[in-house]
Amino acid sequence: MTKDEDLIWVEKVLSGDTNAFAILVERHQDAVYTLIRRILKRDDEAEDTTQMVFLKAYHSLAGFNRKSMFSTWISRIAYNSAISEYRKKKNKVHLGDDKLMNQLATNLADENDSYEKESLLAQLETAVGQLEPEDNALITFYYMQQQSVDEISQITGLSVPNVKTRLFRIRKKLQEKILQETTTQQF
Numbered sequence: 001m002t003k004d005e006d007l008i009w010v011e012k013v014l015s016g017d018t019n020a021f022a023i024l025v026e027r028h029q030d031a032v033y034t035l036i037r038r039i040l041k042r043d044d045e046a047e048d049t050t051q052m053v054f055l056k057a058y059h060s061l062a063g064f065n066r067k068s069m070f071s072t073w074i075s076r077i078a079y080n081s082a083i084s085e086y087r088k089k090k091n092k093v094h095l096g097d098d099k100l101m102n103q104l105a106t107n108l109a110d111e112n113d114s115y116e117k118e119s120l121l122a123q124l125e126t127a128v129g130q131l132e133p134e135d136n137a138l139i140t141f142y143y144m145q146q147q148s149v150d151e152i153s154q155i156t157g158l159s160v161p162n163v164k165t166r167l168f169r170i171r172k173k174l175q176e177k178i179l180q181e182t183t184t185q186q187f
Contacts, residue, residue: 006024006027006070013058013061021058028070028074029050031071032050032054032078033046033047033050034140034145035078035082035140036050036053036078038136039133039136041129045085045089049081049082052081053077053078054074056077056081057074057077068154076154076156079155079156082137123177123181126181127173127178131170131173138152138167139174141156149167
């Protein structure tokens with residue numbers, strides 16, 4: 001999906017073809033849901049927030065700056081909405097299962113060293129699940145959605161150097177958590 005393709009669909013929606021918005025939803029719903037799910041950690045909350053994001057996007061589409069990518073714009077709405085929902089429900093932190101990490105563990109595990117890979121991925125999954133929502137979102141943008149640092153900066157409103165610094169610190173935190181878990185298991 002290219003910037004030009006999304007802009008064609010945006011123009012169709014703005015010209016009155018409201019059904020064209022369904023194409024934009026179909027193209028971006030998985031990425032939006034994945035981001036929100038990684039922050040909120042619950043399927044039901046992620047589904048509701050994802051619907052809310054697309055409603056916001058539809059009603060705000062006239063304000064979309066066509067110089068940027070639609071995916072960046074919708075990701076910013078998703079990020080802000082998910083963080084807002086998280087803050088509302090801060091008292092109820094849920095560390096549920098992470099389907100993406102489980103799928104990754106399954107895909108990476110092969111006949112050789114499968115136990116070690118599964119163990120490491122399980123530790124990584126646990127460590128990522130313990131991150132603050134903002135950190136979890138940055139990891140999702142960068143590693144899962146393969147967004148550039150510039151795109152992450154636009155989505156989150158953080159400066160490019162700040163995004164780089166936070167990604168470095170998050171990787172360090174994850175490494176420390178996994179090392180701590182490994183050390184604890186040995187004793």
